[in-house]
Amino acid sequence: MNIEGGDAGDSIKRFTVVAPLIIGILIFIFILDLVVGSVNIPLDALLQIITGGEVKETWMNIFWDWRMPKAITAVFAGGALALSGLLMQTFFRNPLADPYILGISSGASLGVAFVMLSAGICGIGAIFSTIGFIGDLSISVAAIVGAFAVLLLILLISAKIQSNITILILGIMVSYISGAIVTILLQFSDESAMHSYSFWTFGSFSGVTWGQLPFMVILLLAGYLLSICLVKPLNALLLGEQYAESMGMNYSRIRVTIIVTTALMAGVVTAFCGPIGFLGIAIPHFCRALFVTADHRILVPGCILVGGIVALCTDIISHLPGTDIILPLNAITALFGAPVVIWVIVRGTKFGRGVIT
Amino acid sequence: MNEKPVLSCTDLTIGYKSQKTAVKEISKGLNLTLKRKELVCLIGPNGSGKSTLIRTLTGIQPSICGEVWLHGRRINEFTSDEKAKTLSVVLTTPVQTGYMTAFDIVALGRFPYTNWAGRLSNSDKSIVTNALSSVGAGNLSHRFIHEMSDGEKQKVMIARALAQEPELMVLDEPTAFLDLPHKIETMRILRMVAQKTGKSILLSTHDLNLAIRCADQLWILNRSGTMIAGTPEDLVLSGIFGSAFEIDGVHFDTTRGEFTIPVEKRGTFHLDAPESIQKIWTAYAMERIGYVPANGSSPDIVIQVTTGDSTPVWQISHQGGKKECQSIREMVECISSSWHLTGGDPN
Numbered sequence: 278m279n280i281e282g283g284d285a286g287d288s289i290k291r292f293t294v295v296a297p298l299i300i301g302i303l304i305f306i307f308i309l310d311l312v313v314g315s316v317n318i319p320l321d322a323l324l325q326i327i328t329g330g331e332v333k334e335t336w337m338n339i340f341w342d343w344r345m346p347k348a349i350t351a352v353f354a355g356g357a358l359a360l361s362g363l364l365m366q367t368f369f370r371n372p373l374a375d376p377y378i379l380g381i382s383s384g385a386s387l388g389v390a391f392v393m394l395s396a397g398i399c400g401i402g403a404i405f406s407t408i409g410f411i412g413d414l415s416i417s418v419a420a421i422v423g424a425f426a427v428l429l430l431i432l433l434i435s436a437k438i439q440s441n442i443t444i445l446i447l448g449i450m451v452s453y454i455s456g457a458i459v460t461i462l463l464q465f466s467d468e469s470a471m472h473s474y475s476f477w478t479f480g481s482f483s484g485v486t487w488g489q490l491p492f493m494v495i496l497l498l499a500g501y502l503l504s505i506c507l508v509k510p511l512n513a514l515l516l517g518e519q520y521a522e523s524m525g526m527n528y529s530r531i532r533v534t535i536i537v538t539t540a541l542m543a544g545v546v547t548a549f550c551g552p553i554g555f556l557g558i559a560i561p562h563f564c565r566a567l568f569v570t571a572d573h574r575i576l577v578p579g580c581i582l583v584g585g586i587v588a589l590c591t592d593i594i595s596h597l598p599g600t601d602i603i604l605p606l607n608a609i610t611a612l613f614g615a616p617v618v619i620w621v622i623v624r625g626t627k628f629g630r631g632v633i634t
Numbered sequence: 635m636n637e638k639p640v641l642s643c644t645d646l647t648i649g650y651k652s653q654k655t656a657v658k659e660i661s662k663g664l665n666l667t668l669k670r671k672e673l674v675c676l677i678g679p680n681g682s683g684k685s686t687l688i689r690t691l692t693g694i695q696p697s698i699c700g701e702v703w704l705h706g707r708r709i710n711e712f713t714s715d716e717k718a719k720t721l722s723v724v725l726t727t728p729v730q731t732g733y734m735t736a737f738d739i740v741a742l743g744r745f746p747y748t749n750w751a752g753r754l755s756n757s758d759k760s761i762v763t764n765a766l767s768s769v770g771a772g773n774l775s776h777r778f779i780h781e782m783s784d785g786e787k788q789k790v791m792i793a794r795a796l797a798q799e800p801e802l803m804v805l806d807e808p809t810a811f812l813d814l815p816h817k818i819e820t821m822r823i824l825r826m827v828a829q830k831t832g833k834s835i836l837l838s839t840h841d842l843n844l845a846i847r848c849a850d851q852l853w854i855l856n857r858s859g860t861m862i863a864g865t866p867e868d869l870v871l872s873g874i875f876g877s878a879f880e881i882d883g884v885h886f887d888t889t890r891g892e893f894t895i896p897v898e899k900r901g902t903f904h905l906d907a908p909e910s911i912q913k914i915w916t917a918y919a920m921e922r923i924g925y926v927p928a929n930g931s932s933p934d935i936v937i938q939v940t941t942g943d944s945t946p947v948w949q950i951s952h953q954g955g956k957k958e959c960q961s962i963r964e965m966v967e968c969i970s971s972s973w974h975l976t977g978g979d980p981n
Binding site: 520 | 738
C-alpha cells in the first residue's frame with residue numbers, strides 16, 4: 278500500500294513549481310498590456326521609457342498617464358474579483374456564487390445611479406459628466422457609500438440570523454430593490470445621463486487616475502491579506518459550518534470576516550471600475566480545475582495571479598490593438614472568458630470532469 | 635478500577651427554551667456515563683429526541699437543567715479549541731466537496747493543532763495516515779472524495795474524526811445511508827477504533843439488530859422521553875428492549891435478537907434434520923410462508939432433510955403424500971401449491 282506522503286502536500290509542491298511560471302505569464306501579459314492598444318509602442322521605445330531615455334512625448338504620456346494605471350488596476354481588480362468570488366463560493370458552498378451575491382455591487386450601482394441620474398433629473402447632470410476628475414471621484418465615493426450601506430445591512434441581519442441561505446436571499450433581494458430604483462431613475466433622467474450610466478455599467482479599468490490608484494491598491498491589498506489569513510477556516514468550511522465549528526472554528530467571527538473581506542474587495546472594484554461581471558464567478562472554478570485542488574492555500578494565491586492575468590487579457594482584447602475602438606469590458610470578459618472556462622471544466626481529465634464545489 | 639468517565643451527565647433535562655419563557659422538556663432526570671473504550675449506541679424512534687440529547691451532550695445546545703461533564707469538567711467551561719481536542723463529530727449530512735482527496739479531508743481533522751495556515755507537520759501527516767489506515771481506508775488516501783461510494787466516504791469521515799485525536803467521538807447515524815454489509819463494516823471499524831485507540835464512541839442509530847450486537851451499552855430513548863440505559867443483553871432479557879420498540883404486529887424475537895416480520899399462520903411443521911446450516915434456513919423458509927414449529931404436537935407437515943456428501947434433499951410428508959425436493963424453492967412451491975387443493979394429494 279502506498280500510503281506515505283499526502284495529497285495536500287503534493288498539490289502545494291506542485292503549485293510552488295507552477296507558481297513562478299504563472300508569475301512569468303502575469304509579467305509578460307502586463308508588459309503586453311502596456312505596449313499594445315490604439316497606439317502600439319515598439320519594444321525598444323519601451324526600454325527607453327523605462328530607462329528614462331528620450332522618446333516621443335505622446336508615447337510617454339500614453340505609457341505613464343494612461344496605460345500604466347490601467348494595467349495596475351486590471352491586475353489588482355482581476356485578482357480581487359476572483360478572490361471575492363472564491364470566498365463567496367466557499368462560504369455559501371454554492372458554485373454559482375459570485376462577488377456580487379451579497380448585493381454589495383448593487384448597492385454601489387445604486388449609489389452611482391443616484392449621483393449620475395438624480396443629478397440629471399435636477400438639471401445639474403452636466404456637472405458630473407464634464408468635470409473629469411471630480412466627476413470620477415464623486416462616482417467612486419457614491420459607489421463606496423452604496424456598497425457600505427448594503428454591507429451594514431447584511432451584517433446587521435446576519436448578527437440576528439444564523440442561516441447562510443437567508444443572507445444569500447437577502448443579497449439577491451437587495452439587488453432586485455436597487456435594480457428597481459435604478460430603473461425608475463433611468464425612466465426620468467435625460468439621455469446623456471442615461472448614456473453615462475450605461476457606460477459605467479460596461480465596466481472599465483481605464484478610469485482610475487494616479488491620484489486614486491494608491492488608495493485602491495492599498496484597500497485591495499488589505500483584502501488580499503485578509504483572504505490569506507482566512508485560508509485555514511475556509512478549508513474547514515469546505516466540510517460545512519457544523520464540522521468547522523466542531524473543529525474549534527469561531528464561526529460567527531469568521532463569517533463576519535468573510536463578508537467584510539468580500540465586501541471590501543467587491544465594493545472597491547465596483548467603485549473604481551464599475552460592475553465587472555464574470556471574472557468573479559469563473560476564475561475560482563478555473564483555478565480549481567487548473568490546480569486540481571480545493572485547498573485555499575493554493576486557490577487564494579492562484580486566484581490572485583490568474584485573476585490578474587485574465588483581467589489583463591480582457592483589457593487588451595477590449596482595446597482592440599491597432600484600432601481606436603474600445604469594446605465594453607463586460608462583453609469581453611464573458612465573450613472570450615466563457616469558452617475558455619467551458620473548455621477547462623468540461624475537458625476529461627483523470628481527475629474527473631465538471632464543476633465540483 | 636475507578637476510572638474517570640469520559641462523558642457523564644447528572645440530572646440532565648434536555649429540551650428547548652423558547653423566547654417566551656416556555657420550556658419544552660423532551661427528557662429529564664438523565665444520569666448517564668460513558669467510560670473509556672466504551673461504544674454506546676443511542677437508539678430510539680424518530681422524534682424521541684436523540685438529536686437533542688446529542689446536541690446537549692456535545693455542548694452545542696444548552697441544557698434546561700443539570701450538568702454535562704466531559705472528562706471531568708463541565709462542558710460549558712471548555713473553550714471551542716479545548717473542546718475540539720476532546721470531542722469530535724461525524725454528522726449525518728454527507729460531505730459534497732469536489733477536488734478534495736481523502737487525505738485532505740482527514741487532514742482537516744488536525745485543525746485544532748495546526749498553525750494559522752493549517753500547515754501539517756510530519757507528525758500531523760503520520761497521524762492522518764494512521765487514521766486512514768486504522769479505518770481501513772489507507773488505499774483511499776489519494777482518491778477524491780466526490781468519486782467515492784457512500785461507504786468509503788463514511789470511512790473517511792470517521793478517519794477525520796479520529797485524526798482530531800479526541801477522547802470521545804460522537805456520530806450521528808453513521809450507518810444511515812449504507813447497505814447492510816457496509817453498515818456492519820462501519821460498526822466493526824468503530825468497535826476496533828474504540829478497542830485499539832482507547833477512544834470512547836457515542837453513536838445514534840436506527841439499526842437495532844446491529845446495536846444489540848455491537849454496543850457495550852445501549853441508551854434507549856423512547857417516545858415518551860424515558861431513557862433506559864444498560865447492557866444490550868440485559869435489556870433484551872428483561873424484555874425492556876422489545877417493549878420499547880414493538881409496534882402493532884411487529885414482534886421482537888428474543889431468541890434471535892431480531893424483529894420478525896409477521897405472517898399469516900398456516901400450520902405447523904416438524905423438521906427432521908441433522909444440525910446443519912440447511913436445517914436453520916429450512917426453518918426460516920417455513921416461518922416465512924407461515925408455518926410454526928409443532929413442538930411435539932402433531933404437525934401438518936413433516937420435512938426430512940438429508941445432507942449427505944451430495945446435494946441436500948428435502949422430503950416433504952404432507953397429508954399422506956410424499957415428495958422429494960432438490961431445493962428450498964421447490965419445497966416452498968410444493969407446499970404452497972397444496973393450499974389450493976383441498977385435501978388432495980400433492981403429487
